Amino acid sequence: MVSRVIPVEPFDLVIFGGTGDLARRKILPGLFRRFCDGQMPDGARVIGAARSEMDTAAYRVTVGEAIGEFGGDSAVDCDAVDAFLERVEYQAVDAKGEGGWEALRGLLRDGMVRAFYFSVAPSLFGDIAERLRSFGLADAQSRIVVEKPFGHDLASARSLNATLAQHFDEEQIYRIDHYLGKETVQNLMAVRFGNMLFEPLWNAQFIDHIQITVAETVGVGGRGEYYDKSGAMRDMVQNHLMQLLCLIAMEPPSKFDPDAVRDEKLKVIRALDPIDYHQLVRGQYGPAGDAPGYREDVGDARSRTESFVAMKVHLSNWRWAGTPFYLRTGKKLRARDSEIAVVFKDTPHSIFGPEAGQHRNVLAIRLQPNEGMTLDVTIKEPGPGGMRLIDVPLDMSFADALGPDAEAPDAYERLIMDVIRGNQTLFMRGDEVEAAWAWTDPIIEGWQSRGDVPKPYDPGSSGPEDALMLMHRDGRRWREIKA
Known part of the structure; x- marks a missing residue:
């Protein structure tokens, strides 16, 4: 059965926590499978961002290992893996400081959909959101993806929503629940x-x-x-x-x-x-x-x-x-x-x-x-x-x-592509x-x-x-x- 691929616009997707467990197990392998299915257009890029000091070449090795372990049957196609890795870049950033943000801004391109995946602890959501604005990485069309937990109780959920609302409109915030x-x-x-x-x-x-x-x-x-x-x-x-x-x-x-x-x-x-x-x-x-x-x-x-x-x-x-x-x-x-x-x-x-x-x-x-x-x-x-x-x-x-x-797409695959399309129905x-x-x-x-x-x-x-x-x-x- 041939899947009916709905095209998306070219995009820059930045994964904060790009060296973490969720990125390795779900996000990066899921993006690779979407690439193999023809759903990542020419010009689409994935940028890992984390505290670890490494260059893009070293990060691509890490991503390739994650795909080999969690990418499924598609990962046996070495040519496809290499082609996907050519779209991957890396930039070390300090979520609570100033380091790396100017360099990250330099990697982003004008005229592209910009999405920022917060695959980090909720305590860092506010810091990252503030720096995306203050360093000029995000604009009115940008989207942010935040992982659960969305607070620990009502008071903390309200506080988290208020913090994100200081920097992004509700239409730009994608609270992801993989279910x-x-x-x-x-x-x-x-x-x-x-x-x-x-x-x-x-x-x-x-x-x-x-x-x-x-x-x-x-x-x-x-x-x-x-x-x-x-x-x-x-x-x-x-x-x-x-x-x-x-x-x-x-x-x-x-x-x-x-x-x-x-x-x-x-x-x-x-x-x-x-x-x-x-x-x-x-x-x-x-x-x-x-x-x-x-x-x-x-x-x-x-x-x-x-x-x-x-x-x-x-x-x-x-x-x-x-x-x-x-x-x-x-x-x-x-x-x-x-x-x-x-x-x-x-x-x-x-x-x-x-x-x-x-x-x-x-x-x-x-x-x-x-x-x-x-x-x-x-x-x-x-x-x-x-x-x-x-x-x-x-x-x-x-x-x-x-x-x-x-082969039904993994939940993360579908949801990330919905972010790129700007479709909040499942968030x-x-x-x-x-x-x-x-x-x-x-x-x-x-x-x-x-x-x-x-x-x-x-x-x-x-x-x-x-x-x-x-x-x-x-x-x-x-x-x-x-x-």
Whole structure:
């Protein structure tokens, strides 16, 4: 299957933190794959910027190594790698000082789209933004890309937004959440608003409940210092799961336009009911055999930070009144599995009698692994012996449906190209971020004031038993976490 490439204008993309882990693993390999797909026009350049003192030749060696390790099948084409590296340059800069900025300005060309990727700690966002303006690197058409976390709470998010707003307009700020770049996440809107089959049923009258699961098999790893200050609520729920909830629950926008889409997402966040501790379960993985538990991983034997969260939330609006949304995410779980499951209600009356059992239609959207969708429908079990009903999935795995040669772009690839195009649809707006923190902060403050201790759970499980009871009390069950 040949991809349909939408051309972009020539650009200069500066990656601050160009020697960091994110640049090596995601940004630079992603740009290389876009180059191989013909989506980087002649004249497009990538400029790495960091504290390390090195020249462009040395940086190109580093970039080539990153492509070889993380670039995928395209990286075996040495000619393509060499051609891409010819577009790569490097300049050492001091984010908090004066060094390197004049030289960096000299590398930038007039008449090009200028994008600046802040692949650095949030504490440096303000310093870099100020220097981009004071040294004349940015103009009214320039764009900046900022990575999460977008603050630690509402106050810090407001402060960060205000700092960036001193130097850039909201239309120039791209707050990147890689979950929104996933092919299946974007398909949520296509499935809902592009098919007459689903949208008339997308409401409390026909949907019993919705489950959103983001499960990981890994622990906190080398992120222990950061993670122990954040926890699953700040690291995953406030941003990733919140965005998935918005896309699955929002009203149809008037058009597929950045502000129209984000206006509807904002309405979802503002419609969220406050949550109390009866609707929330926090967990923390323990040790298993020789494998350390969470507290050993972060080096704090008294840590009360959660590595797992499950919650039941409601939206106070006409579309979703009375329909619960169950959210869960955690580390060291049974499998790596991200899924949104839309569970429809039972038929009003079963003509087949109670012996036919309970059967429900479920639309499951798999985000990872094996991106795709399944729709469970009820049919008669083949064979004689009466009307026995079974549920079978109508399965659409992207790899099967689109052919073996179809390769969906990595989330970062898509989002970076959207930055160059000036398309903010898949990026969060400042008021979205603040609204999410306004809902999240009271939850965190509540368990801190009560001194709540996370429930322990075994690595490789589905999480704490209390999370299972969260559903069982309502006569429902979590879908199995599976690879």
